[in-house]
Amino acid sequence: MTRPVRLLLADDHPVVRAGLRAVLETEPDLEVVAEAATAEQAVALAAELDVDVVLMDLRFGAGMNGAQATAAITARPDAPRVLVVTTYDTDADTLPAIEAGATGYLLKDAPPEELAAAVRTAAAGRTTLAPTVADRLVNRLRTPGTALTRRETEVLVLVAEGLSNQRIGERLHLTLATVKSHLVHIYAKLGVDSRTAAVAAAVELGIIRRQ
């Protein structure tokens, strides 16, 4: 018999850690070797212990977030795989996590069998994505025109802060006409027709960060 897959659970909710542990320890080939309540702790434990897969939440109460921790973990040589298990499936969450090197991305509403299967897949170095996340990635590749330019993003951020076009122009050293021109392009790319709708879309797409 081969060695069991050694797991590290990283989540700031004790209840979720207990749930993951309960679900995964019913599988004889999986073994939970440690738990981390913060992202920093997860990075430290991943470096220190011999684990195969880290189950990583994305949001922690304070400090480093899950994507940053994922990047820190996967940057080391001989790093364990990171399987993101979270409640959030927006662009703002998924894309940075995958860019940071996550081997898989599951939502917490996944049934236990799927979770165990994803852990084994991750241990083997292959990717499991939740269907909604997979859809998102495919769409991202299919519609490259969606990306905003640097300048457009700058304008959109200021729009989201509630500034008028005039003020935005002053802030970026542009004329009112230029700001409007950028906005027209932004609306077209985001498929909206007003500044408030653009802000809503931007928040949804993770272009704008907050909280």
Add this chain to the structure above:
Amino acid sequence: MTRPVRLLLADDHPVVRAGLRAVLETEPDLEVVAEAATAEQAVALAAELDVDVVLMDLRFGAGMNGAQATAAITARPDAPRVLVVTTYDTDADTLPAIEAGATGYLLKDAPPEELAAAVRTAAAGRTTLAPTVADRLVNRLRTPGTALTRRETEVLVLVAEGLSNQRIGERLHLTLATVKSHLVHIYAKLGVDSRTAAVAAAVELGIIRRQ
């Protein structure tokens, strides 16, 4: 020895249900008698089974939300207590849940002992609030002018979706004049002077939920 406290777990995440079960069943005086994966199911089971406390999540993937389910459960005679256990601690979540009749409000990052203690407190009909929720309620009482009314919140949500005042009026069966009137009050309460700034402020205050 008295009868154990009989519990119903309502959460759409299997992992969270497993975690709550694992944490609570280590307590000899607590007994999990059923689990519900949807709010509707929770209402049905609460009516049908003899349970003392329902542990209720607030957000379910589709259909009824936790606050609505809480209202439905507590509306019946001889209803069990409802203890809300969730990840979200914004005004938009806590206030409706408490209004709906929740006996307590805990966050999922609560340590297991605190969770068990809150369940016993709820079974006895007394209230346990997470510190952040308690703070919020106190602040709410101290600064009543800041709170948006129900109608104002409805308008603001539609503003955040990018609708024009005209469209908002159609959606809520109001005239344009009424919508504008609500907006004036919203701006005054939030200390802003444009719809986009209002959306930004609302996002920051947690009045508006994205995704």
Add this chain to the structure above:
DNA sequence: CCCGGCATCAATCGAAAGGTGGAGACGTCG
């Protein structure tokens, strides 16, 4: 019972924002 808060509606007016259709300058890349 009266006051205040809430929700509803109205008219007006100036200031923004949005739609359309341009144009020039610059850098990249095949």
Add this chain to the structure above:
DNA sequence: CGACGTCTCCACCTTTCGATTGATGCCGGG
């Protein structure tokens, strides 16, 4: 080189917003 995308700017016109002022009906607490 020429095509393309980006960033910058302009004019004209329509629509929408926001500010102001004022009014009505309803309800609940002091």
